[in-house]
Amino acid sequence: MKLLALDTSTDTLQLAATDGQQVWQHSGPGGAAASSALIPAILALLAQAGLRLPQLDAIAFGAGPGSFTGLRTACSVAQGLAFGLNLPLLPVNSLLALAEQARHQYGVQRVLAVLDARMGEVYAQSYDFESNIDLAACPGELLVPDKLPIPLAWRDQPASWLLAGNAFAAYGPRLLGSLSSAQQVGLACPLVLPSASAMLRLAPALLGAGAGVAAAQAHPNYVRNRVAQTTQERELARNTKIALQGLAA
Numbered sequence: 493m494k495l496l497a498l499d500t501s502t503d504t505l506q507l508a509a510t511d512g513q514q515v516w517q518h519s520g521p522g523g524a525a526a527s528s529a530l531i532p533a534i535l536a537l538l539a540q541a542g543l544r545l546p547q548l549d550a551i552a553f554g555a556g557p558g559s560f561t562g563l564r565t566a567c568s569v570a571q572g573l574a575f576g577l578n579l580p581l582l583p584v585n586s587l588l589a590l591a592e593q594a595r596h597q598y599g600v601q602r603v604l605a606v607l608d609a610r611m612g613e614v615y616a617q618s619y620d621f622e623s624n625i626d627l628a629a630c631p632g633e634l635l636v637p638d639k640l641p642i643p644l645a646w647r648d649q650p651a652s653w654l655l656a657g658n659a660f661a662a663y664g665p666r667l668l669g670s671l672s673s674a675q676q677v678g679l680a681c682p683l684v685l686p687s688a689s690a691m692l693r694l695a696p697a698l699l700g701a702g703a704g705v706a707a708a709q710a711h712p713n714y715v716r717n718r719v720a721q722t723t724q725e726r727e728l729a730r731n732t733k734i735a736l737q738g739l740a741a
Contacts, residue, residue: 493549493699496573497691498534500526500566501558501586502607502658507533508688509541516541517689527565534573546577550704552691555583556713557615557632558607563712571707580704582695585713587632589686591619592694594656598682602646602653606660606667607686609634614659614667615715616640628698634715637663642670651678658683 499506505526507518518537520529538544553570556563567583574581591603601622607615617632618641633641637659646653650671660667660681668676698704 493696494543494547495550495552495692495695496534496538496548497552497688497695498530498566498570499554499586499589499686499688499691500530500562501554501556502562502685504685505529505533506688507537508692509537509543510692511541511543515689515692522562526562530565530569545573548579550580550582550695550699552582552584552695554586554589554686554691556586557609557715558586560714563714567710567712571710575707581707581710582698582704583710583713584691584694584698585628585631586686587615587617588619588627588630588694589690590657590684592690593687594654594682594684595621596690596693597684598654600652600654604640604642604653604655606640606655606657608659608662609716612636614663618643628701628703631713632715637666638669640667640670647671647675650675655679655681656684658685
């Protein structure tokens with residue numbers, strides 16, 4: 493299959509394209525820069541691959557959860573590219589793409605994918621690639637870092653799974669709060685992001701399962717309903733932080 497994949501759900505812009513045999517990739521700054529850089533980068537990558545948009549079988553995009561602005565950017569660009577050509581779009585869950593990248597990179601079949609959701613929360617979902625569960629039907633949850641959904645069957649086998657994502661730098665030991673010291677021995681916590689190349693690997697099976705949609709039907713998966721805290725919530729958080737600092741003094 494000839495496919496294009498794009499992801500701007502994190503602070504990194506990622507693109508990948510394949511002609512069915514070879515894969516071409518590009519990465520660059522995400523965030524605010526993604527909206528202006530995405531289309532030129534796509535056209536440059538397709539030119540490098542010797543592909544034209546009408547030749548593509550589908551376009552995959554990172555549908556979230558993740559950065560609100562990044563999710564809207566990826567979805568709107570994918571829709572714009574696909575609409576006139578009547579190409580199917582494939583919304584790929586960002587946590588599933590993260591888990592697939594970790595599986596591919598580290599050779600582990602069990603991955604707890606965790607993305608920093610800011611505001612003291614994380615997006616998280618566990619994936620077992622050897623199970624018969626429909627992995628695409630696991631959209632992820634918005635949680636506080638201490639409440640990760642670690643399956644009970646994994647807890648005494650720390651070397652058999654990864655805690656992968658970008659949240660460990662922000663929350664560190666809080667992510668492991670529900671595990672005993674013994675259950676943490678051998679557990680790896682690598683920095684992994686959702687990747688466009690992972691989306692390419694997932695795409696054939698997802699498209700075969702009917703996950704492709706028309707451009708007009710594509711939409712981001714926000715999970716969180718709000719972008720930022722209210723003034724009252726920020727004031728409460730600030731006062732709480734001051735109070736905790738006073739207790740620690």
